[in-house]
Amino acid sequence: MAEGKRYEIKVDTRSEYLPEQSDEEEQRYVFAYTITITNTGTVPAQLVSRHWIITDAENHVQEVRGLGVVGEQPLLRPNESFEYTSGTAIATPVGTMRGTYQMVAEDGERFEAPVPAFTLSMPRVLH
Numbered sequence: 001m002a003e004g005k006r007y008e009i010k011v012d013t014r015s016e017y018l019p020e021q022s023d024e025e026e027q028r029y030v031f032a033y034t035i036t037i038t039n040t041g042t043v044p045a046q047l048v049s050r051h052w053i054i055t056d057a058e059n060h061v062q063e064v065r066g067l068g069v070v071g072e073q074p075l076l077r078p079n080e081s082f083e084y085t086s087g088t089a090i091a092t093p094v095g096t097m098r099g100t101y102q103m104v105a106e107d108g109e110r111f112e113a114p115v116p117a118f119t120l121s122m123p124r125v126l127h
Contacts, residue, residue, distance in 0.1 A: 007105055008041035009076075009113030015097075017122045018087070027091045031120040035069070036083045037101065037113070039076035044106040046075040047082070047113075052099040054120075057092035064088075069101075093122040 014034050021030040039045055052064040067073065074082040088097065098117035104110050 006041050006043045007045065007103070007109060007111045008039075009045065009101065009103060010038045010040045011101070011113060011115045012036040012038075013097075013115065013118040015118060015120050017120075021087075022089075024093075028089055029091070029093050029095075029120075029122060030087060030089045032085055032087045033097065033118070033120075034083065034085045035115070036081055037074070037076065038081040039078055041105075042078055043109070044075060044077045045103045045111075046073055046106075047101050048073055048104050049102040050099060051102070052088075052097060052115075054088055054090060054095065054097050056090040056095040060091060062088075062090075064099075088120070090120060095120045 015031050018030045018032055022028055047069060049067050050069055054062040070084045070086055076082060096117045096119055099115045101113040103113050
């Protein structure tokens with residue numbers, strides 16, 4: 001068995017603009033994002049913390065670190081998924097988010113699960 005497959009997490013993302021919480025005149029653009037985390041490895045693993053890098057169109061970067069996600073530290077057995085929705089606000093109509101989840105496998109191995117960059121965009125801004 002390939003060692004890399006023991007500790008493998010797949011992350012799927014989607015985002016949506018929240019006009020009712022945004023204030024364009026105040027340059028406050030609010031987005032919800034839904035993340036699905038799936039353990040595609042062979043060892044149970046727990047998400048213990050997160051690190052987000054949120055970048056707006058003017059290259060202003062916010063870094064967010066914290067324990068768990070939405071108040072939870074889910075334990076994912078092989079092939080199990082955990083989905084949650086959270087939100088962020090940026091100062092431009094378009095931006096990106098990327099990051100990592102810090103995981104601890106049942107055997108004590110610590111590893112990171114990368115979250116590929118995804119776009120935050122108001123409708124009709126990007127073509």
